[in-house]
Amino acid sequence: MQKTVLVVGASRGLGLGLAKQFSNEGWQVIATIRNPQQSDALKQIPQVRVETLDMTDAQSIEALGKRLAGMRLDVLFVNAGVAGPQNKPATEVNETEVGQLFFTNAVAPLRLAKQLLPMVNAERGAIVFMSSILGSVETGPGMGMSLYGASKAALNHMTRTFVSELGETGLTILSMHPGWVKTDMGGDEAPLDVETSTRGMVGQVTKALGRGGHHYLDYKGDHLPW
Ligand SMILES: NC(=O)c1ccc[n+]([C@@H]2O[C@H](COP(=O)([O-])OP(=O)(O)OC[C@H]3O[C@@H](n4cnc5c(N)ncnc54)[C@H](OP(=O)(O)O)[C@@H]3O)[C@@H](O)[C@H]2O)c1
Numbered sequence: 098m099q100k101t102v103l104v105v106g107a108s109r110g111l112g113l114g115l116a117k118q119f120s121n122e123g124w125q126v127i128a129t130i131r132n133p134q135q136s137d138a139l140k141q142i143p144q145v146r147v148e149t150l151d152m153t154d155a156q157s158i159e160a161l162g163k164r165l166a167g168m169r170l171d172v173l174f175v176n177a178g179v180a181g182p183q184n185k186p187a188t189e190v191n192e193t194e195v196g197q198l199f200f201t202n203a204v205a206p207l208r209l210a211k212q213l214l215p216m217v218n219a220e221r222g223a224i225v226f227m228s229s230i231l232g233s234v235e236t237g238p239g240m241g242m243s244l245y246g247a248s249k250a251a252l253n254h255m256t257r258t259f260v261s262e263l264g265e266t267g268l269t270i271l272s273m274h275p276g277w278v279k280t281d282m283g284g285d286e287a288p289l290d291v292e293t294s295t296r297g298m299v300g301q302v303t304k305a306l307g308r309g310g311h312h313y314l315d316y317k318g319d320h321l322p323w
Contacts, residue, residue: 100124100125101124101127101168101170102115102124102125102126102127103127103128103174104119104129105173105174105176105177105206105209106130106131106152106177107128108139109280111275111278111295112128113128115298116128116139116145118298118299119299120142124144124171125144125146126144126145127148128142128145128146128147128148129177130150131150132149149161152175158213159212161213162216165216169218170213170216170217170218171222171223172302173210175210175224175225175227177206177227178282179202181245181248182194182198198245199247199251202245202248202249202251203249203252203255204255206226207255207256210224210259217268218268219268222267222268222269222306223269223271223302224270224271225273225298226252226272227273228253231249232248232251232253232272233250234323235322235323253272260311266309267307268309269311269312271305271313271314273315274313274316274321275289275298276297278290278294279291289316293316295316297316297317297318298316301314
């Protein structure tokens, strides 16, 4: 039977790449964008339904839930994220910048997952949160982008809480590192292209269905230290 994935944050970069890759592999894809004007690239992909969502807006999440009511998702892939104020040390950023970064990267993904949880196949489905190696407390410090890394560490931490509250379930939860990838966020120096990273991630997600538990891994399937 055809599987269905919801990719959150698919206007460009890795989210757009994930929508393409899932579609190439025969999945039905629902892909969200913040700005409806940015749907051209997604509309070129076969089997993609485009929806509008600002992940930081509770009303927007609720409205999406209503529009998708009755659908069953095999995978919810929460990809959306921001880099935050990269050019300033953590001690020089202001409250608004820190608030936006942590709210978008750590709080909003969990709030979205909680809201859409009833739609995800609880026997063999998966929820994937786009984390980063920079969010590893063991290896992230010293790799740069410390505030961003801390926001992804907070995402990992909150994901653990989310998992602990799920109780008995067949769901698999992944905290995923895509590798360092050439996108607006990753920059031109990144060694990986979007296709290599997303092909790897889709493979890992597909393999994880039915496995259960919470795993922190990269696009190649290597497990990362928390
Ligand atoms: N690239 C890398 O090397 C790398 C490495 C590790 C982890 N990551 C993570 O991978 C994910 C995707 O990164 P990327 O490199 O593809 O970044 P990107 O090119 O900057 O794309 C970010 C995506 O997130 C969306 N987004 C941001 N805030 C949103 C919100 N409030 N609601 C809905 N969508 C929102 C953006 O939408 P708009 O177009 O509307 O802004 C865009 O589609 C992020 O979570 C990032 O932290 C990336």
